Amino acid sequence: MSIWEMAAVLFAGVWAGAINTVVGSGTLVTFPVLLATGVPPVTATVSNALGLVPGTLSGALGYRAELAGQRRRVLRLCAVALIGGLAGAILLLVLPPTAFETVVPVLVGLALVLVVLQPRIAELVRRQRARRGTEAAGREAGPALITGILLASVYGGYFTAAQGIMYLSLMGMLLDDTMQRLNAVKTVISTVVNSVAAAFFLFAAHFDWTAVALIAAGSTIGGQLGAKIGRRLPPTALRAVILVVGVAAIVQLLLR
Numbered sequence: 001m002s003i004w005e006m007a008a009v010l011f012a013g014v015w016a017g018a019i020n021t022v023v024g025s026g027t028l029v030t031f032p033v034l035l036a037t038g039v040p041p042v043t044a045t046v047s048n049a050l051g052l053v054p055g056t057l058s059g060a061l062g063y064r065a066e067l068a069g070q071r072r073r074v075l076r077l078c079a080v081a082l083i084g085g086l087a088g089a090i091l092l093l094v095l096p097p098t099a100f101e102t103v104v105p106v107l108v109g110l111a112l113v114l115v116v117l118q119p120r121i122a123e124l125v126r127r128q129r130a131r132r133g134t135e136a137a138g139r140e141a142g143p144a145l146i147t148g149i150l151l152a153s154v155y156g157g158y159f160t161a162a163q164g165i166m167y168l169s170l171m172g173m174l175l176d177d178t179m180q181r182l183n184a185v186k187t188v189i190s191t192v193v194n195s196v197a198a199a200f201f202l203f204a205a206h207f208d209w210t211a212v213a214l215i216a217a218g219s220t221i222g223g224q225l226g227a228k229i230g231r232r233l234p235p236t237a238l239r240a241v242i243l244v245v246g247v248a249a250i251v252q253l254l255l256r
Contacts, residue, residue, distance in 0.1 A: 001210055005037040009211055013218020016052060020164060020219070021059030021187055021226025026052060027161040028248065030215055039208050045092065046205040049160060050198035051212045055219020056191040062227020063184035073175075074185055078192045080146050081153040085193035088157020089200040105250045107155060108162045112243055112250075114169035145174040149189065156193040164190055187227075 001009070012033040016026030027048055034044035060067070067074065148170040156163030167186040168179075175182060201207070 001037055006210070006214055008033055009037065009214040010218045013051065013055070013215035014222040014225070015218075016215070017055030017058065017219030017222020018226035018229065019222075020052065020056055020190065021062065021223050022183075022229055025162045025165065025248075026055070026219070026222075027159065031161070034208075034211055037211075039211055042092070043206055043208055044211070045159065046198070046201040047208045047211040048215060049089075049194055049201060050207060051215025052160070052219050053191065053194045053198055054216045055223040056187060056194055058220045058223030059227050060184070060187045060191050060223075062224050063180075063187055066181045066184035067188065070181065070185060074188055076146070077149050077185065077189055080150045081156075081189045081192045082196050084150045084153025085157035085196040086200060088154040088159075088193075089197035090157075091154070092158045092197075093204055105254055108165065108250050111162065111166045111169045112247065114173055116243070117173075142174065145170055148174070153189070153193050156190065157197040160190075160194060160197075163193065 009030070012030045016029040018026075019029065020026035030048050030052070031044055034048060035041065039047065149167065152163055152166040152170065155166070164186050167189055168182060171177075171182045171185065172179065
């Protein structure tokens with residue numbers, strides 16, 4: 001890489017780290033930049049996955065106050081995410097490059113629909129629980145959420161883009177909690193998925209280590225910035241950011 005290409009990748013890492021912490025889809029920033037510098041697609045994907053691990057970890061640390069009291073929930077969802085992330089990483093190296101990506105825009109679009117409908121659906125769920133006297137159950141991960149997180153993590157291990165949107169939409173619909181606390185859980189889950197995928201790639205794929213180092217440095221800085229920004233956003237604003245990033249994700253995926 002030239003010095004200007006290295007600067008572009010570093011800046012993309014900062015941007016991606018911040019976006020991943022706030023909502024997700026940081027890969028849609030770093031992946032095109034890596035391709036533009038001449039990195040092959042699969043190498044760009046695996047290098048990006050490893051490079052973003054410090055950024056998601058940085059974002060999770062930035063949200064540590066919101067993670068208080070959520071240990072049981074986090075452990076359950078992370079265990080499922082680990083399995084899904086590993087499965088997705090295996091699929092990336094086994095399936096043809098276009099096999100899974102054909103359904104990515106549909107999955108992201110569905111996630112955005114869930115984000116829009118989430119307040120109404122959550123209200124309906126709360127009313128049903130109130131009638132049945134089971135309000136407390138809404139704070140724990142049930143079978144529907146476990147299954148959803150598993151499938152979203154398979155996707156995340158394969159491509160990572162917009163996995164945060166899927167996690168937030170699923171948890172927002174199926175858990176009775178604030179968006180900020182759910183966003184903190186989302187960041188931890190994303191860290192697990194990125195980490196297990198990157199660990200698998202270390203033994204089965206080729207990395208561009210310059211790209212990995214630049215994205216890692218940039219995303220670490222961006223993760224802290226994203227945590228500060230995301231924590232101050234009200235639920236409506238956070239959903240608006242999710243929609244904007246999600247639509248941009250669909251457009252970029254369709255134009256690739």
